[in-house]
Amino acid sequence: MTNLSTAIKAELTRLGADMVGFGDLTILPSDMRGDLPVGISVGIRVPPDIVCGIAEAPTLEYWDYYHSGQDALDKLADASADFVRSLGFEAIALTRNNVKFVGALRSALPYKTVATRAGLGWIGKCDLLATEQFGTAVWFSAILTDAPLDCAKPITESKCGDCTVCRDACPAGAISGKLWNVELDRDGFFDAAKCAAVTKVRANELIGVDYPLCGKCIAVCPRTKQALLN
Numbered sequence: 001m002t003n004l005s006t007a008i009k010a011e012l013t014r015l016g017a018d019m020v021g022f023g024d025l026t027i028l029p030s031d032m033r034g035d036l037p038v039g040i041s042v043g044i045r046v047p048p049d050i051v052c053g054i055a056e057a058p059t060l061e062y063w064d065y066y067h068s069g070q071d072a073l074d075k076l077a078d079a080s081a082d083f084v085r086s087l088g089f090e091a092i093a094l095t096r097n098n099v100k101f102v103g104a105l106r107s108a109l110p111y112k113t114v115a116t117r118a119g120l121g122w123i124g125k126c127d128l129l130a131t132e133q134f135g136t137a138v139w140f141s142a143i144l145t146d147a148p149l150d151c152a153k154p155i156t157e158s159k160c161g162d163c164t165v166c167r168d169a170c171p172a173g174a175i176s177g178k179l180w181n182v183e184l185d186r187d188g189f190f191d192a193a194k195c196a197a198v199t200k201v202r203a204n205e206l207i208g209v210d211y212p213l214c215g216k217c218i219a220v221c222p223r224t225k226q227a228l229l230n
């Protein structure tokens with residue numbers, strides 16, 4: 001790895017990232033990536049106590065973390081972009097207020113796409129980014145840049161194999177069980193509208209939160225459970 005890549009990875013880790021990867025985005029349309037060629041993917045692990053609490057139903061602790069975790073990710077992305085700019089490169093932090101949507105439940109450049117391009121994981125059957133290190137219990141943000149970083153080999157196939165744990169546990173029946181690959185659109189394996197509709201009703205009934213909050217597919221994933229043991 002070049003000195004530049006090593007220095008950026010070290011600084012982003014110091015700023016709080018649990019996962020950092022660099023992805024070549026040039027196969028994507030230019031307007032989708034702010035005319036910049038590289039995506040830096042940064043992930044923060046969802047705390048184990050929060051994960052353990054949501055195996056059966058959403059909790060108020062998870063609802064609190066839902067905000068504080070996303071705030072932390074935005075701060076991390078902003079600070080990361082500042083650092084990259086301080087080295088003389090362009091950088092755009094894809095914080096929540098910078099994300100463009102192309103549909104009700106679809107962003108123009110999903111964080112998960114950047115993460116797969118950066119070799120950090122694959123899209124699980126539940127449409128979460130699944131990783132070897134933390135299972136599905138890790139949230140992502142991204143920074144777009146023209147810094148000449150060492151980009152990873154992208155992950156283009158699922159590693160979920162025969163596992164159907166999230167499909168079987170999903171209260172919405174939103175998970176078809178079909179394996180993701182880079183050619184397959186989300187709608188081909190996951191029903192995001194069903195997930196949002198059912199989780200909103202459940203969160204309202206169970207904890208009085210008027211928001212589609214669930215997370216069961218984070219907690220039940222065998223790869224998440226394995227990570228909790230480490």
Ligand code: SF4
Nearest residue numbers: 170172195214215217
């Ligand atoms: S968040 Fe809940 S409802 Fe949505 S896919 Fe995961 S388990 Fe199913």
Ligand code: SF4
Nearest residue numbers: 124125160163166221
């Ligand atoms: S529970 Fe199984 S199928 Fe679902 S994301 Fe985790 S490994 Fe993949």
